Every structure is written in structure tokens, then in C-alpha cells.
Amino acid sequence: MPQSVSEMEELDEAQLEELYTWIDEIQLSRPKRNMNRDFSDGVLVAEVVKHYLPHFVDLHNYPPANSTQQKLCNWFMLNRKVFDKMNFQLSEDVIRSVAGCKPGVIEKVMLMVRTKIDLARHQMQKNKQIAGMMVAGPGRSSRLSSDKPEVDQNMAMLPQAVRLPKAKTGPGVAANAGPYKGSKGKGFVDNDVVPRILLEEKEQECLAKDETIQILQAKVRRLEHLIHLKDIRIDDLQNKIEATRPTGRR
Incomplete structure (x- = not known):
């Protein structure tokens, strides 16, 4: 569901300072003097996303604009x-607010963009790891017989609900017996293998939990940084108070 202005997180002064610092670390195509005005056409926002997620943005689609109509486009x-690729969208009232240079809105948008960038990069890293495991898979399958003890050990660690009965061998057992030849386990492979659909469900659960962990870790890091900034400000104020005392520092 698109995010409206009222649903966006309010930022305090320390959060704003941290956000400005994060943006200043990125080399943009034009200087930043007034964030409400400079980011109103969306060009610098596209450049920020491009910096971290190059394949998500084609910058030629976002020409610099002064007219409200082109900014909205x-x-x-x-x-x-x-x-949409980053799993969020802005409502029309937010878009019209930032295009109209409404104070305080673009900062809320950029905080959301920053969070979604972090999540997208984390997901891309997870996908690379999964792809690497899939590529490495065929090489291990050729050593299936030699890796049998390791497979048995891994199966022993699975919950009872996801284990499958071992295939029976010996006289009187058909060599091709399986799910379509007398087995009750419809759709399952008669082997020490977890069903694919169950494996995919578990992988999706893990990815969802990883995403939640990443969000919480990002919030913890930002809160720690905010505490640090507040400590610095408190020390600075205390030093100024001490300096203004007639008797000097005690």
C-alpha cells in the first residue's frame, strides 16, 4: 500500500543530521543547498538509488525539471x-508534496529510501549466496555415495515431521518402486530427501526472518548513532556552561 505523509516516520534533529551526512557521502550531479528544492524533481533521488543499486535505475529517464508537471512525471x-522494485510506493499526496517543495517531506521520503536500499542490498547478497550453493550442488551430487554418512548426519538433525522413510531394498522389492508405483507418499521421492515444496517454504521463512533482523539491526545502529550525537551535544553544552561561570571551571 502506498505510503502517505501522515504514515511516515517523524524525524528529530539528530536523525536529520545523520540523514544529511549519509546523503553528503554520495557524489551527486549538482550541489545540495536546499533539500526541499534540490530534490523536488526526483533527479537526485534517482542518483542516490543508482549509487547503491545500479541496476535499478536508468538516469536518462529522469531529466532535470523546473515545471511542476515534469517533476511529477x-x-x-x-x-x-x-x-516498486524496492517493495514500497509513495502515495500521490507525498509525490505532490515533494514536487511542491513542501518542507519536511523529502527527508521522510529519503529515510524510507535509505531503509529500502539497505534491505534490497541485503536480499541481493542472500540471492548470490543461494545461487552459489545451487551452482556448487551438481559437483556434490556426483559424490553422493561417498557423502552418505554426511547426509545421514544432516537428516538426523531434521525434525521428525520432515524426515522421509528410507527406501526399502532387498528381495521382493521392485527396483522402481516410488510414489507412482505403490508408495503412499504422493508426490514425494522415495529417498533421504526433504520435499522441494517444504524446502522452499523453509527458505522463504528464513528470508523473511533475515529481513526482519536486518530492519531491527539498522534501527539499533541508528539509535546508537543518535545517542552518540546527543552525548556530544550534551558535552558541548556543559563546556559552554562551564565557560560562562564567573569563577571559571571548578
């Missing part, structure tokens, strides 16, 4: 072609 295209 840029934002609607960002919403459809970029933000």
Missing part, C-alpha cells in the same frame, strides 16, 4: 519503475 516514474 519524474516522481511517478520513480514510483513505478524503481520504488
Whole structure:
């Protein structure tokens, strides 16, 4: 569901400072003087996403604009072609607010963009790891017989509900007996293998939990940074108070 202005997280002064610092680390095509105005056409937002997720953005789709109509076109295209890939969208009232340079809205948008960038990069890393495991899989299958003790050990660690009975061998047992030749386990392979659909469900659960962990870890890091900034400010204020005392520092 598209995010509206009222649903966005309010930022305090320390959060704003951290967000500005994060943006300043990125080399953009034009200087940043007034964030409400400079980011109103969506071009710098596209450049920020491009910096971290190069394949998500084609910058030529977002020309610099002064007219409100072209600014809206840029934002609607960002919403459809970029933000949708990042699993969020902005409501029309948010888009019209940032295009109209409404104070305080673009900061909320950029905080959300930053969070979604972190999640997208984490998911891409997980996908690479899964792809690497899949590529390595065929090489191990050729050593199935020699790896049998390791397979048995891994199966012993699975819950009873996901274990499958071992195939019976010996006289009187058909060599091709399986799910379609007398087995009750419809759709299962008569082997020491977890059903594919169950494996995929577990992988999806793990990915969902990883995403939740990443969100919480990002919030913890930001809170720690905010505490650090507040400590610095408190020390600075205490030093100023001490300096203004007539008797000097005690």
C-alpha cells in the first residue's frame, strides 16, 4: 500500500543530521543547498538509488525539471519503475508534496529510501549466496555415495515431521518402486530427501526472518548513532556552561 505523509516516520534533529551526512557521502550531479528544492524533481533521488543499486535505475529517464508537471512525471516514474522494485510506493499526496517543495517531506521520503536500499542490498547478497550453493550442488551430487554418512548426519538433525522413510531394498522389492508405483507418499521421492515444496517454504521463512533482523539491526545502529550525537551535544553544552561561570571551571 502506498505510503502517505501522515504514515511516515517523524524525524528529530539528530536523525536529520545523520540523514544529511549519509546523503553528503554520495557524489551527486549538482550541489545540495536546499533539500526541499534540490530534490523536488526526483533527479537526485534517482542518483542516490543508482549509487547503491545500479541496476535499478536508468538516469536518462529522469531529466532535470523546473515545471511542476515534469517533476511529477519524474516522481511517478520513480514510483513505478524503481520504488516498486524496492517493495514500497509513495502515495500521490507525498509525490505532490515533494514536487511542491513542501518542507519536511523529502527527508521522510529519503529515510524510507535509505531503509529500502539497505534491505534490497541485503536480499541481493542472500540471492548470490543461494545461487552459489545451487551452482556448487551438481559437483556434490556426483559424490553422493561417498557423502552418505554426511547426509545421514544432516537428516538426523531434521525434525521428525520432515524426515522421509528410507527406501526399502532387498528381495521382493521392485527396483522402481516410488510414489507412482505403490508408495503412499504422493508426490514425494522415495529417498533421504526433504520435499522441494517444504524446502522452499523453509527458505522463504528464513528470508523473511533475515529481513526482519536486518530492519531491527539498522534501527539499533541508528539509535546508537543518535545517542552518540546527543552525548556530544550534551558535552558541548556543559563546556559552554562551564565557560560562562564567573569563577571559571571548578
